[in-house]
Amino acid sequence: xxxxxxxxxxxxxxxxxxxxxxxxxxxxxxxxxxxxxxxxxxxxxxxxxxxxxxxxxxxxxxxxxxxxxxxxxxxxxxxxxxxxxxxxxxxxxxxxxxxxxxxxxxxxxxxxxxxxxxxxxxxxxxxxxxxxxxxxxxxxxxxxxxxxxxx
Amino acid sequence: xxxxxxxxxxxxxxxxxxxxxxxxxxxxxxxxxxxxxxxxxxxxxxxxxxxxxxxxxxxxxxxxxxxxxxxxxxxxxxxxxxxxxxxxxxxxxxxxxxxxxxxxxxxxxxxxxxxxxxxxxxxxxxxxxxxxxxxxxxxxxxxxxxxxxxxxxxxxxxxxxxxxxxxxxxxxxxxxxxxxxxxxxxxxxxxxxxxxxxxxxxxxxxxxxxxxxxxxxxxxxxxxxxxxxxxxxxxxxxxxxxxxxxxxxxxxxxxxxxxxxxxxxxxxxxxxxxxxxxxxxxxxxxxxxxxxxxxxxxxxxxxxxxxxxxxxxxxxxxxxxxxxxxxxxxxxxxxxxxxxxxxxxxxxxxxxxxxxxxx
Amino acid sequence: xxxxxxxxxxxxxxxxxxxxxxxxxxxxxxxxxxxxxxxxxxxxxxxxxxxxxxxxxxxxxxxxxxxxxxxxxxxxxxxxxxxxxxxxxxxxxxxxxxxxxxxxxxxxxxxxxxxxxxxxx
Numbered sequence: 001x002x003x004x005x006x007x008x009x010x011x012x013x014x015x016x017x018x019x020x021x022x023x024x025x026x027x028x029x030x031x032x033x034x035x036x037x038x039x040x041x042x043x044x045x046x047x048x049x050x051x052x053x054x055x056x057x058x059x060x061x062x063x064x065x066x067x068x069x070x071x072x073x074x075x076x077x078x079x080x081x082x083x084x085x086x087x088x089x090x091x092x093x094x095x096x097x098x099x100x101x102x103x104x105x106x107x108x109x110x111x112x113x114x115x116x117x118x119x120x121x122x123x124x125x126x127x128x129x130x131x132x133x134x135x136x137x138x139x140x141x142x143x144x145x146x147x148x149x150x151x
Numbered sequence: 152x153x154x155x156x157x158x159x160x161x162x163x164x165x166x167x168x169x170x171x172x173x174x175x176x177x178x179x180x181x182x183x184x185x186x187x188x189x190x191x192x193x194x195x196x197x198x199x200x201x202x203x204x205x206x207x208x209x210x211x212x213x214x215x216x217x218x219x220x221x222x223x224x225x226x227x228x229x230x231x232x233x234x235x236x237x238x239x240x241x242x243x244x245x246x247x248x249x250x251x252x253x254x255x256x257x258x259x260x261x262x263x264x265x266x267x268x269x270x271x272x273x274x275x276x277x278x279x280x281x282x283x284x285x286x287x288x289x290x291x292x293x294x295x296x297x298x299x300x301x302x303x304x305x306x307x308x309x310x311x312x313x314x315x316x317x318x319x320x321x322x323x324x325x326x327x328x329x330x331x332x333x334x335x336x337x338x339x340x341x342x343x344x345x346x347x348x349x350x351x352x353x354x355x356x357x358x359x360x361x362x363x364x365x366x367x368x369x370x371x372x373x374x375x376x377x378x379x380x381x382x383x384x385x386x387x388x389x390x391x392x393x394x395x396x397x398x399x400x401x402x403x404x405x406x407x408x409x410x411x412x413x414x415x416x417x418x419x420x421x422x423x424x425x426x427x428x429x430x431x432x433x434x435x436x437x438x439x440x441x442x443x444x445x446x447x448x449x450x451x452x453x454x455x456x457x458x459x460x461x462x463x464x465x466x467x468x469x470x471x472x473x474x475x476x477x478x479x480x481x482x483x484x485x486x487x488x489x490x491x492x493x494x495x496x497x498x499x500x501x502x503x504x505x506x507x508x509x510x
Numbered sequence: 511x512x513x514x515x516x517x518x519x520x521x522x523x524x525x526x527x528x529x530x531x532x533x534x535x536x537x538x539x540x541x542x543x544x545x546x547x548x549x550x551x552x553x554x555x556x557x558x559x560x561x562x563x564x565x566x567x568x569x570x571x572x573x574x575x576x577x578x579x580x581x582x583x584x585x586x587x588x589x590x591x592x593x594x595x596x597x598x599x600x601x602x603x604x605x606x607x608x609x610x611x612x613x614x615x616x617x618x619x620x621x622x623x624x625x626x627x628x629x630x631x
Contacts, residue, residue, distance in 0.1 A: 005444055029363055031455055031472040046444065046455070051381055053444065075363045075480035078187075096186070103190045103509075110195060117201060119465035121440075207566040210589055278519060281529045295545040301589050309590075330519075337515055 007044075007055040012066065015045075018056055019069045022047050027054065029069075032079035034087050036116045041089055045069070060089060062113055070095040078102075088112040153178035158491065162191050166269045166495040169505035173498070177491055185486040187479050193509040197469055204464040205231055205439060206305055213299050215471065216507040218261065221254045222449045223456075223471070223507075224303040229383060230445035230458040231305050231466075237433060241385075243307035245426040248385040249320075250293075250300065250308075252415040252422070257286040258450035259412045260331075262502055263338065266405065269499050270347045278334060285327050289320055307432030317423045324416050335409045348402040352485045352497040355399060362481040365474045366452020367411070368501060371396045371403035378448035389421050401500045438464050451475060451502050473507040540605035545588040547608040550579050552621045554600035561592035561601060577623035583608040584617030 010018055027047040035042045037059075043066065045056040060066055068091050070076045077096045084091055085102050088109035107115065156177050162170030170191040176184040199211050212227040213220050225247055232239060264279030287297045293312050294302045302309050312320075338344060354364070359372040369376050370393060377393035379386045394410040396403040439460030447454050452474025459468040482501050489497060531538060540546070557577060562570040569585035570592060572578070593601045611617055 023361075028360055030453075031477070033457055033470045033472065035459060035468040035470075044457075051378075053446070055444075073361070073363075075361075075477075078476065078480060102188070103193055105190075105193065105195070110198065116198070118467055119201065119461065119463040121462040203566060210566050210587060278523075284529070291544060292541050295541075295543045295590070296588070299587075301545075301587075333515070333519055340515065 005053045005055065007057055010056045010058050012058050012060065012064075015056065015058060016067055016069060016072065019045065019072050022054070023072050025049070029073040029076060032076060032083065034083050034089070034111075036087070036111055036113055036118070038118065039113055041087055041113070043083070043089075062088070065090045065092050067092055068094045085109070086111045155183070160494060160498070164495065166265075166499055167503065168265060169503060171498075171503055171505050171508075173486070173494075175486070175491070175494065180490050180492075182486050182489055182491065182494070185483045187483065189479075189505065189509055191509070192506050196510040197471070200466045200469045205460065205466050206435065208466070208469070209304055210301065213301055213303075215510055216473075216504055217298050218258045218504060219254065219449045219451065219454075219507060220298060221250050221300050221303065222447050222454065224300075225251060225384070226445050226447040226454060226456040226471075227458070227469070228303050228305050229447065230443050230456045231439050231460075233443045233445060234439040234441040234458060234460060235305075235435070235437060237306055237435065239307055240430050240433060241427050242311075242429040243431045243433075244385040245422050246308050246312060246431065247303065248389070248422050249312070249317075249419055249426075250290075250302065251384065252419050253286055253289060255450045256412050256415045257283050257290075259408045259415075260286070262408060262450075262499075263334070263405075266496075266499055267338075267344075269495050270344070272344070275334070275337060282327060282330055282334065285323060289323065292316070293320075304432065306435040307430070309432070311431050317426070321420050321423050324419060328413065328416050331412065335412075338405060338409060345402065347493075347496060348400070348405060348500075349398075350400055350402075351493050352401045352489060352500060353399050354481060354485050356397075358484055359399075359481060362484055363477045364452075364481045365477050366449070366502075367404050367407045368452070368478055368481065370394060371407045372399040373397040376453070378446050378453045381446060383445075383447065385422060385425075388425060389418055391418070401496060404500045438462055439466065442468075449474060451504055451507075452478065454507075471507070471510055473504065475501070475504050475508045479508075542605065544605040545590055545603055546605045547583060547588070547603070548581060548586060548592060549602055549604055550581075550621055551600045551602070552579065552623055554598050555579055555621075555623070556598055556600075557623075558597065560595050560597065564591050564595050566591065578620060579622075580618060580620045582618045584611070584614060 027049040030046040030048045033044045040059050040061050043058050043060065047054045066089060068076065068080055070080065074095060077094050080091045080094050081098045081102045083089055085100055086109060109115065158175045158177055160173040160175055161167055162172045172188040174186040174188065175182050196211060196215060200208055203211060209224050209227060213224045215223045260279050260283045264276040267275035267279065290300060291297050293316060294300045294310060354372055356373040359369050359374055365376065373395060375393050375395050377391065379391045380393065392414065394407050394414060396407050439458065440462040442459040445456045454474055455472040457470040458466055460466050478501050482498065485497055486494065557572055557574045557579065559572045559574065562572045566589065567585045567587055569582045571580045590603055593603050
């Protein structure tokens with residue numbers, strides 16, 4: 001029932017080159033999304049041409065800078081500003097840069113690695129990684145006072 | 152020498168159903184530049200996956216937006232079902248399609264009414280909303296609620312529609328079609344409406360493609376882009392045809408929406424004829440482990456739901472990219488060069504759904 | 511350019527009357543499956559707490575020892591999950607919505623088992 005979707009892991013240095021090639025082939029930019037991992041962020045650049053879906057994926061650590069693709073696709077500025085405001089990733093050379101005023105939230109960068117608590121995978125899957133996730137959970141609980149789920 | 156002024160548009164404006172802000176840089180009466188600004192209704196819904204497990208999150212997904220409510224829950228359920236590898240029963244797929252097309256009809260009729268109100272034709276606005284009540288009554292008779300349906304779940308749908316009710320729905324829609332014919336002939340042929348809409352807010356096909364237009368805005372510029380042809384839900388068994396116009400201006404977008412409304416009535420008639428018997432839901436066991444991008448055609452365009460799970464009952468990441476978010480950069484290109492008095496009309500033909508945009 | 515395209519609609523509207531209802535003089539007729547508000551038949555309730563665990567908005571609170579059942583009507587989103595999961599079918603969904611209140615705590619509706627049930631305001 002699902003359509004075939006490609007996810008291609010890319011290096012940060014190859015990003016703008018790969019995106020420019022996709023523009024030359026006639027792809028349109030669909031979205032730029034970001035997920036918070038354990039101690040890194042995963043950026044997904046999605047492209048589409050005639051209903052074929054392609055993804056470029058790069059992984060960055062907190063504090064790393066990412067080059068902007070708004071020189072190639074000018075409409076990327078809205079997505080990149082949103083990622084900067086919600087996740088705290090610094091993106092260089094966006095063509096229209098809001099400098100943090102696009103999303104005015106009470107908590108700065110609410111989706112960043114410090115603020116998001118990832119769910120643990122079930123215990124029988126990976127015991128070693130579950131223990132390290134426990135330590136991370138204790139660390140994040142002290143930074144943000146979040147209400148634990150009621151029974 | 153022309154003098155530059157900055158005129159703020161929004162967030163409160165009689166034309167806008169939801170708050171969005173544009174700073175319009177004008178020279179005399181012509182707009183030179185526009186800077187959008189959002190985040191008036193940011194609720195942070197994407198963080199709620201940490202507090203509600205993936206089965207209960209359907210109720211949150213329903214409430215992302217009022218007008219496109221059912222399609223959000225349908226897209227979410229599709230993403231989770233694809234990750235878990237669940238085969239939804241055929242009858243549930245047809246029922247989802249029927250509710251989705253009804254959603255599309257009521258959203259487009261609502262847009263027609265608000266657009267008429269925007270250029271001052273208030274009696275047409277009242278007439279359109281009167282016709283929309285027929286659809287809301289159908290929703291209430293089949294699901295129990297008028298706007299937030301709460302009827303989609305992971306593994307199928309929660310309620311069934313029996314054959315008698317389906318026949319009744321098709322008959323009521325046929326009666327609605329006659330009333331809609333009259334209403335839409337006013338939109339298409341009236342001299343004053345044509346004067347306000349034709350030639351205004353033009354975007355070319357090439358610009359629409361590279362700037363990321365989706366939905367009726369793209370289809371009105373000649374791009375044949377409709378996610379229903381991907382064949383999700385029951386669309387693979389129905390004849391879906393993207394309604395494409397080549398005008399590229401506000402009048403063409405109005406025409407696209409009108410033609411889509413009639414096409415949806417036809418699709419519901421086809422689906423009600425082809426619906427098979429069978430169960431409407433499937434028991435769900437386990438938890439999602441994996442990721443998937445689910446693409447659904449909402450009334451306003453292509454919406455992407457991205458879900459990622461790692462085996463626990465709570466999803467790791469859920470992201471929604473709505474069509475209005477993708478259309479805003481194109482709107483800036485459209486606004487450059489237009490007159491200040493046409494701005495409310497142009498922004499309304501984008502059909503902004505800001506509560507979806509900011510989640 | 512056609513003229514008088516709306517004449518038929520105008521005459522129909524004049525003859526049919528207004529589309530709106532003189533509420534509250536005339537009450538609205540609801541369909542039987544309209545989801546309005548949740549009510550509990552306290553005599554059949556066994557206080558198992560399943561409805562409280564299933565509720566996605568945490569609107570129901572059940573205390574087994576003092577035999578109390580409480581719902582916060584302002585939090586309830588009328589999703590019908592509690593009615594479906596109740597093992598003795600004491601919960602039911604009524605068509606008419608709960609009346610509006612002026613205070614956030616006034617939406618809480620309490621029921622207690624022993625001899626009589628407390629009525630709400």
